[in-house]
Amino acid sequence: MRHLGKYLTGAAVVAAGAWAATSLAQTAAAPFTAAQAEAGRAAYAANCAGCHQANLAGSGEQPALAGAPFMAAWGRRSTKEFYDDIRAEMPYGKAGSLDAAIYQNITAFVMSANGAKPGTTAFDGTQSVQISAIATGQVPATIVNARRGGGGDEGGGGAGRAPAMRLGQILVGNIKNYTPVTDAMLVHPDPKDWLIYRGNYQAWSHSALNQINANNVGQLQLKWSWAMNEGGENATGPTIHDGIMFLANTSNTVEAFDAKTGELLWQNRLGPLATRAYSALRSLAVYEDKVYINATDAKLYALDAKTGKTVWESDIAPPGKGFNETGGLIVAHGKAIVGLTLCRGQMPHCYISAYDARTGKQVWKFTTIAAPGTPGGDTWGNVPDDMRAGGETWIAGTYDPELNITYWGTAQSKPWMQASRRSGTASTLYANSTLALDADTGQLKWYFSHAPGETFDLDEVFERVLIDHGSQKTLMTIGKAGILWKLDRVTGKFLDARQTVFQNVYNGIDMKTGRLSFRPDVLTQKTKTWISACPSAAGGHDWPPTSYDQKNDLMIIPLDQSCNMMLGHDVAQHTGVVQPEGEEKVFFMPGTDGNMGRLAAYRTATMEPVWSFQQRSPFLTGVLSTDGNVSFVGDYDRVFRAVETTTGKTLWTVRLPTVVQGNPVSFSVDGKQYIAITTGLGGGSPFSKPSSMLGEVHHPDHGQAVYVFALPDKMN
Amino acid sequence: MHAIRALLAVFFVGGFSGAACAADVYASRLTAVAYDGAMRANVQGDGHVSATLNGSSLTVTGDFAGLPSAASSVKLYSGSGIGVPGDAIFDLQLSGQNQGSISGTAKLSSKQLAALKQGHVYVQLNSQKAPDGNLWGWLLPEHVFPGANVPEKGHGFLPQLDVPGNWTEKK
Numbered sequence: 001m002r003h004l005g006k007y008l009t010g011a012a013v014v015a016a017g018a019w020a021a022t023s024l025a026q027t028a029a030a031p032f033t034a035a036q037a038e039a040g041r042a043a044y045a046a047n048c049a050g051c052h053q054a055n056l057a058g059s060g061e062q063p064a065l066a067g068a069p070f071m072a073a074w075g076r077r078s079t080k081e082f083y084d085d086i087r088a089e090m091p092y093g094k095a096g097s098l099d100a101a102i103y104q105n106i107t108a109f110v111m112s113a114n115g116a117k118p119g120t121t122a123f124d125g126t127q128s129v130q131i132s133a134i135a136t137g138q139v140p141a142t143i144v145n146a147r148r149g150g151g152g153d154e155g156g157g158g159a160g161r162a163p164a165m166r167l168g169q170i171l172v173g174n175i176k177n178y179t180p181v182t183d184a185m186l187v188h189p190d191p192k193d194w195l196i197y198r199g200n201y202q203a204w205s206h207s208a209l210n211q212i213n214a215n216n217v218g219q220l221q222l223k224w225s226w227a228m229n230e231g232g233e234n235a236t237g238p239t240i241h242d243g244i245m246f247l248a249n250t251s252n253t254v255e256a257f258d259a260k261t262g263e264l265l266w267q268n269r270l271g272p273l274a275t276r277a278y279s280a281l282r283s284l285a286v287y288e289d290k291v292y293i294n295a296t297d298a299k300l301y302a303l304d305a306k307t308g309k310t311v312w313e314s315d316i317a318p319p320g321k322g323f324n325e326t327g328g329l330i331v332a333h334g335k336a337i338v339g340l341t342l343c344r345g346q347m348p349h350c351y352i353s354a355y356d357a358r359t360g361k362q363v364w365k366f367t368t369i370a371a372p373g374t375p376g377g378d379t380w381g382n383v384p385d386d387m388r389a390g391g392e393t394w395i396a397g398t399y400d401p402e403l404n405i406t407y408w409g410t411a412q413s414k415p416w417m418q419a420s421r422r423s424g425t426a427s428t429l430y431a432n433s434t435l436a437l438d439a440d441t442g443q444l445k446w447y448f449s450h451a452p453g454e455t456f457d458l459d460e461v462f463e464r465v466l467i468d469h470g471s472q473k474t475l476m477t478i479g480k481a482g483i484l485w486k487l488d489r490v491t492g493k494f495l496d497a498r499q500t501v502f503q504n505v506y507n508g509i510d511m512k513t514g515r516l517s518f519r520p521d522v523l524t525q526k527t528k529t530w531i532s533a534c535p536s537a538a539g540g541h542d543w544p545p546t547s548y549d550q551k552n553d554l555m556i557i558p559l560d561q562s563c564n565m566m567l568g569h570d571v572a573q574h575t576g577v578v579q580p581e582g583e584e585k586v587f588f589m590p591g592t593d594g595n596m597g598r599l600a601a602y603r604t605a606t607m608e609p610v611w612s613f614q615q616r617s618p619f620l621t622g623v624l625s626t627d628g629n630v631s632f633v634g635d636y637d638r639v640f641r642a643v644e645t646t647t648g649k650t651l652w653t654v655r656l657p658t659v660v661q662g663n664p665v666s667f668s669v670d671g672k673q674y675i676a677i678t679t680g681l682g683g684g685s686p687f688s689k690p691s692s693m694l695g696e697v698h699h700p701d702h703g704q705a706v707y708v709f710a711l712p713d714k715m716n
Numbered sequence: 717m718h719a720i721r722a723l724l725a726v727f728f729v730g731g732f733s734g735a736a737c738a739a740d741v742y743a744s745r746l747t748a749v750a751y752d753g754a755m756r757a758n759v760q761g762d763g764h765v766s767a768t769l770n771g772s773s774l775t776v777t778g779d780f781a782g783l784p785s786a787a788s789s790v791k792l793y794s795g796s797g798i799g800v801p802g803d804a805i806f807d808l809q810l811s812g813q814n815q816g817s818i819s820g821t822a823k824l825s826s827k828q829l830a831a832l833k834q835g836h837v838y839v840q841l842n843s844q845k846a847p848d849g850n851l852w853g854w855l856l857p858e859h860v861f862p863g864a865n866v867p868e869k870g871h872g873f874l875p876q877l878d879v880p881g882n883w884t885e886k887k
Contacts, residue, residue, distance in 0.1 A: 081754035088753035499876060504797045507879055521796055532750075532800045563799050565750040585750035590799045590835070590854040591875035593745050593861050600871060609871035615864040641865075648867030692753070695760075 029119035030134035031127035032108035040109025043102045047091045050161045050275035054146035066113045066139045075132035083107045094701045162231030162251045162273040173266030175306040180288045192668040194240040197283030201399040202466035205547040206625045207666035211673035213628030217642045217652045220709045224262030228704040232274020233682025237663025248281035250274045252295040260669040266308030283328030294338045298323040312360035321346045328396035339393025350391045364442030376429035390414035391431045398464045406439045407464040415581040417568030418455040419527045425453030432460045446492030456533035463545040482540030498607045504534045527568045536564035538685035547623035558619035559598035561589040611648040624664035634660025636690045658703030675709045742767040744853030758845040774822045781815035785845035798835040834878040
């Protein structure tokens with residue numbers, strides 16, 4: 001689901017030496033100098049290694065820049081194309097921010113890292129030489145053995161990376177009169193609190209507060225703000241209890257504030273420091289006297305809510321294998337339940353796991369990729385177990401306390417494209433599915449496979465919203481294809497579906513079963529052939545979640561409108577290192593007049609669209625609705641906005657210093673209602689697509705912060 | 717250049733409802749073809765085309781500006797879906813270089829006519845530095861955008877012209 005980049009990378013790989021046959025060919029001297037390559041080494045370390053690794057091996061969805069994987073993607077293209085590409089797109093989130101000479105030096109370093117021999121002519125960005133004519137793909141030992149970087153295991157500055165700072169508990173708290181959070185409080189949250197990342201177990205992202213309403217929202221004022229860590233991605237949302245705001249800052253820093261004044265009460269920098277990629281923390285959780293956080297290096301921490309001190313920590317996944325977790329977590333029935341991400345090219349497969357909230361001991365886990373010989377294992381065809389990848393859980397699940405079931409969405413299977421994956425239209429369970437798991441045991445109660453055979457990275461992984469219509473208990477969700485789904489959450493039975501944005505991947509749906517049918521040329525796809533997909537891998541709908549206003553029966557959905565062309569590579573059926581599995585080109589969605597952002601409201605009982613509006617920039621926050629008939633949402637163009645929930649009419653806007661990204665929340669202290677929102681960079685495909693496509697929209701490449709608004713103490 | 721165009725088709729309030737509603741006037745904003753970073757500098761620019769169907773004759777007019785290199789050709793193309801590139805079917809006339817105008821009248825076959833009504837026909841402008849495509853835009857029933865951030869009832873323009881079952885609407 002994350003930043004697809006132009007070169008899609010995957011789990012699969014090539015055995016060492018796969019490039020050897022071609023690497024033996026004699027190569028000509030390259031159009032760069034040794035001095036440039038050496039200067040490029042330092043520039044690469046500062047600006048690129050955070051994502052692509054010090055040894056250029058790539059990480060997660062950030063492609064390898066050396067060896068066979070690089071040559072497979074770039075061998076047929078030219079040095080000028082490579083230079084033009086990195087200058088236009090990199091560093092991630094700061095495209096074009098470096099001097100031309102630095103891009104030229106980085107190009108020289110990458111070529112040399114692939115065995116190209118320096119010459120006497122300096123590379124100035126204009127020499128167009130086919131890369132396979134100068135590079136062998138043989139990587140010097142000094143680079144192969146370079147310390148693995150990125151994934152959050154080191155920092156120290158550079159583009160997108162956190163500046164060096166001291167880790168550990170910087171400020172120890174001494175919070176008095178903290179009321180432990182009980183199960184009953186989580187089931188029926190007090191409107192003055194925001195206890196769960198989406199407001200309640202049902203993921204409504206709705207506040208029952210109504211002091212701020214459609215008539216007075218125009219008078220909102222900034223009450224306080226806090227500059228968050230620079231570096232890494234920021235797409236979080238605060239949690240509030242007893243007038244205390246708990247914030248998942250970047251670099252796995254957890255902070256507590258007086259929610260009324262912004263006074264810092266405690267701060268624990270758990271680390272590791274953030275890199276640009278995969279370093280967002282979408283949420284944290286509170287339960288009893290502890291704050292729970294899943295760190296980006298796939299560790300789970302429980303902190304004392306009053307002091308911030310670490311009470312226990314537990315590994316979610318084996319350390320040092322590249323696993324990651326950014327989706328947040330929920331605490332349900334005494335268990336902290338958390339997902340896992342970046343499951344590719346390594347074992348074990350992704351899973352959802354639960355931990356005793358008091359001890360940190362793992363209670364259960366459910367693996368989201370079906371192995372051969374297990375239920376669902378035959379849905380991958382003949383794909384070997386260690387080549388079955390994906391099924392990440394990018395967003396924390398929801399919970400029905402009456403049914404004691406937790407609901408999770410899973411990401412697409414990898415490699416993305418059918419032709420590369422070699423699994424045809426098989427459902428590749430349990431990828432791109434809704435999973436209903438017993439919260440106490442992890443037992444699978446039911447699953448629904450939304451998009452069997454999906455091939456364009458159109459995940460169906462996002463929020464599962466639990467809505468009752470009379471006695472009917474439903475689950476609603478929307479994924480990257482922009483299809484709004486309604487399921488029976490007791491049985492998993494398909495109930496309804498509706499398109500919310502234009503799409504051209506599916507040409508029909510069986511309205512009895514929910515089974516989608518593909519556009520014919522999708523089914524006959526071949527590797528090394530470009531094929532169109534709308535929406536692009538940015539969605540449709542992506543991680544910025546919906547809101548549900550029960551009184552108006554309106555689900556308000558942030559939507560994203562762009563398309564892409566994808567090309568799948570032949571992916572070798574071996575495990576080992578990350579290999580580019582495809583390429584991508586982006587374009588504006590037909591019929592949108594160049595508008596990437598769309599906000600729409602749907603009545604969930606009937607699935608009828610009620611209103612929508614479009615704008616140039618996509619929305620990069622979730623939606624917060626309130627009982628004041630006001631909903632809040634932020635966008636890529638730095639606008640934080642209040643709209644009338646029932647009509648979509650804009651009532652208030654404020655321009656913040658950088659991209660408004662995260663999850664708005666509402667709470668009250670001493671009878672006063674507040675609205676909090678974060679600014680942030682990074683954020684995956686929904687952030688990277690407009691960075692590439694909206695050249696006229698500008699924002700600083702820093703400025704991550706939290707902002708808290710309220711009405712004036714004396715109203716006009 | 718891209719002010720809201722006049723509303724000539726009849727859909728809305730509740731949204732466009734699908735293939736059954738054939739319009740005589742089609743339009744598109746021309747935007748960059750599918751690109752990656754290496755192509756980006758050569759596929760800049762913007763434009764607009766309008767096309768009127770009279771029987772099987774499709775008359776196209778339009779304009780463009782901001783190309784990084786001189787326009788070299790402009791053609792109608794037809795693919796297998798909206799947003800799905802395909803083959804050239806007709807050469808249009810071009811005037812100007814980095815900015816200019818587009819015109820031409822194509823006599824469409826019944827197959828091409830059907831493709832047009834499904835939204836599969838598009839205009840592609842090629843240029844010297846982007847000979848395989850600089851700008852493109854799919855010809856869809858002309859529609860009005862009410863303006864940024866102005867809400868519409870229903871889902872607004874949603875050109876799902878070629879999906880059987882009409883699942884943008886109520887079952």
